[in-house]
Amino acid sequence: MKNAADTTASPNAFLPAFVTGQNTGSGGGWVGATVFIALLVGAPVVFVLAHVFASSGGVWEHLAQTVLPLYIVNSLLLMLGVGAGVMIGGVGTAWLVTMCRFPGKGILEWALLLPMAMPAYVVAYTYTGLLDFAGPVQSALREVFGWSSARDYWFFEIRSLGGAIVVMSLVLYPYVYLLARSAFLEQSVCVLEASRTLGRGPWQGFFKVALPLARPSIAAGTALALMETLNDFGTVHYFAVDTFTTGIYRTWLGLGEPTAAAQLGAVLLLFVLTLVMIERVSRGTSRVHHTTARYRRLPGYQLTGWRCLAAQAFSFAAVFLGFALPASVLAWWSLRYSTVGLDFLPMVRNSFLLALVAALAAVTVGVIMAYAQRLSPTPMTRSAVRLASFGYAIPGSVIAVGTLVPLGFIDNALSGFMSERFGVTTGLLLTGSIVALVYAYLVRFLAVSFNGIEASLSKVTNSMEAASRTLGQGTMGTLRLVHIPLIRGALLTAGLLVFVDVMKELPATLIMRPLNFDTLAVRTFSLASDERLMDAATPALVIVLVGLIPIIMLSYAIARSRPGGKS
């Protein structure tokens, strides 16, 4: 058996199904379950989009005349900036640590993933605390040079579009790094040696051979990062950048106009789909295949002198700025101003439990859907799967409200029915329960787990499935005895990604949690929004520390994933 962890390394492993549109070989119950799940998980998306064709009573016109152009320009610039940032950071570091040899490479291989553990809004808080006008950096500069006001000098304004681009690039580049590195690791050394033989240098080998070969992976990683960018509320809100996400939020909740907000949401979805189309069209009909399966240890370019220094500086800067610096600031604030009380422990327990249950649920549902698609790759199954993964492309703050409303409807309908029929009111069974929260997390993050599982499952050959069935196992037995053991690594990865996402999740938790129930993310946000950034450091730090566990396990799995590598 091949190392199970290699199944984590598919280029499209983390991309929502509506982007990859993969298909694979028949199953009735599985399809039924999948359609049921898709309807359940897709309900909030449908609810949000159902508003699109309603009349907004002039609100849309008001928006179009006032703030809409700004939303479009800002969102586009943000996407361009973050797109460029994550590609340069992600591909550059992935290439350096995969193909070059220089001191520190061993540490960087896993350290480059660390920024994934940082919620973007927390990084935004720390950089603002450091770099804004009243922060220590500018205060020290004023002290040294004798400036007295903002008019005396120029300093980078962290709370700006530029600041948002930098911060998001710093925490999102690992998505590209992760997938690009997997792609580089998968490439056969033969093609690179052929390129060398034909007289290409290392740079040309990178640009003419390795980069085009890794393109689907890089595109997948970038698309994922850009969707996170469009989804982000905390950072842009804090940095005073008006994007679609903040606009939708303001229109729905501030102005009390769900219809106009959904219309904005539809425009946002158009953005996402356009993004996907551009990549598809530009790739054209060319396909990338690995034609040889000869692998051995990658030779690597030995870097010396300034090249070595530049490689180290570039890679360590990414880790330092994306993780080490903000984490140190958090640790410093936490030590200095910590006010940890007894109420802290239940929050840790709640966060951990929620993340665990949500991860298990997402993996279970992901397996069911992926297996159904494998057994019956019909248009119906595929549409069901796509519907279920759309939640990832809609801003969290919107999908949170979109999730709440159908739940309330179900609860009230059930309760009404029960009291009419049997004279008992059931009240709210779902709303305000842990079940509802886990459901909301599924709506948001099912795509994350499903895509990893699906990609991995598609690599299990049909002959194995056939052999198992011939030997008398049903579909359930085959899944349990053949597939699950083979894709264990991907299940772990998928579960871990969802775990970290749920730890950081804010909008759904804020609006849907039960009475007397707080999580680390809620506490962090509550303190930070009360302008007590430094008191928020301790819960934020715990989120980061817990998030580190899966990140480290993930990077360990990837390091072992190269075919023919040490296992």
Next chain:
Amino acid sequence: MNMLLNRLFMSCLTGAALLLSTSNFAAAEVNLYTARKDHLIKPILDKFTQQTGIKVNLLSSGEDQLIERLKSEGANSPADIFQTTDVARLNRARVEGLLQPITSAVLERNVPAKYRDPQNYWFGQSARARVIFYNKDRVKLSDLSGFEGLAEPKWKGRICVRSSASAYNQSLLAGMIAVDGLEKSEKWAKAIVDNMARKPQGGDRDQISAVAAGQCDIAIANTYYFAGMLTSDKAEEREAAAKVALFWPDQLGRGAHMNISGAGLTKAAKNKAEAIKLMEFLSSAEAQQFYAEANHEFPVLPSAKRSPLVAAWGNFKEETINVAMLGENNASAIRIFDRAGWR
């Protein structure tokens, strides 16, 4: 591996079941949906529980989110009381049909008429003043008059104020609309945008800090944030606040802009008697003293004393219109902000 997973899964289920069931057994209880921060309400709720034996279950979130949740939960909502930090959202909850009127002689006696809904759908629990802060070294006191005065060109590039997404700014403009009308208020908003030292960002403390640091000369903020900075455990905040002074606006005209934090009884309330008891308790001298001391807000109960720090700022003329007006003008205010480019 499988065994372990199974065991984990089972323990999760048990854990979830326990969490689900915690709220079902207490004898007398009241469920509070609040937009106030935990630490600004929890101590006084604990005192209520001590005195009455009624347990208070808490859900804190953003006020807009809580309204959406109340709407979706409908008649089965567990919430008995909806508490906000701004009058506009109380008004919206009333308009959406989420609240019911309370008949309580205690509340009507304790809460002055201008701080409660004319039909008793909600009651103010603390009052807040939104005022002008200025840099002591760079602003001449004689240059200041009121919010309208900040529209003058002499303040170009000198004003710091937070985003119009803040309910406090919406209510400030809503109050102005009530007095000056839509057209004049829009002109004012545009002039303020022209006079801003920077794009609106951060919260009220950030504006005061920016004045202290010299980035702007004038900040618009609520007084209790300033008080919080003056009494902060962080030396930087105390030093910053010391460079800034408070100016009571519009003292020759309509008086300083006042807003409330307050609460109403939800239409779906199951624990109505307990809820009214809690509302009455929060208007009592003891609770009002807590509001005054803990966060340096103004008690609504006329006989309650302001905190020594707030009292030292002296008496000032307050706006006299009923704060309900602020809620009614809220939507117009947001649209004006959009048109004026006040983000």
